[in-house]
Amino acid sequence: MRRPFLKLxxxxxxxxxxxxxxxxxxxxxxxxxxxxxxxxxxxxxxxLEDMGYAIERDDRKEGRxxxxxxxxxxxxxxxxxxxxxxVRRDTLTGNWLKARQVIETVLEIVSPTETMVTVHxxxxxxxxxxxxxxxxxxxxxxxxxxxxxxxxxxxxxxxSDDPVRERKGFWGQKPQPVDPRQPRFPIDPAR
Numbered sequence: 001m002r003r004p005f006l007k008l009x010x011x012x013x014x015x016x017x018x019x020x021x022x023x024x025x026x027x028x029x030x031x032x033x034x035x036x037x038x039x040x041x042x043x044x045x046x047x048l049e050d051m052g053y054a055i056e057r058d059d060r061k062e063g064r065x066x067x068x069x070x071x072x073x074x075x076x077x078x079x080x081x082x083x084x085x086x087v088r089r090d091t092l093t094g095n096w097l098k099a100r101q102v103i104e105t106v107l108e109i110v111s112p113t114e115t116m117v118t119v120h121x122x123x124x125x126x127x128x129x130x131x132x133x134x135x136x137x138x139x140x141x142x143x144x145x146x147x148x149x150x151x152x153x154x155x156x157x158x159x160s161d162d163p164v165r166e167r168k169g170f171w172g173q174k175p176q177p178v179d180p181r182q183p184r185f186p187i188d189p190a191r
Contacts, residue, residue, distance in 0.1 A: 028146050032115070040153075040157065048103065074098040106118040
């Protein structure tokens, strides 16, 4: 009586991990700004350039600003770093060598004083297979890069562009003088 119950319990506990849902990206929604189209377009371009992206196409009539492909991950940690910003669809064998990104912003006029901004990140990674063939594999963005760009645009357009104070860690602190009046070792009250 006890063995069938344990087998059933084991199968019930094993079932959820076997039927796990594939990970879905969490892309941010478009953001509507209470600014004119030209203000938002100029600020979007300035933010992208401040973030180190080279602008490939700035088409104001279509409302699109696209960056050039930029390699942002290389080296032995490419696989784990790619997992932070993208979801891999393929289960390829081999090594992940580097990753690149293209950021595209879409600007839409909602009213004369309102503009909607949508950000898309196109991410691809270079995979070298066991036989030496290399291929760029498209990946699904997790929304991290899109949120980063939209956040910077929001901060600039809202006018709260305070300089970020960098927190200093242990090694960035100045040495503190030692008070000579205090004992060097704790005094044991039992003595």
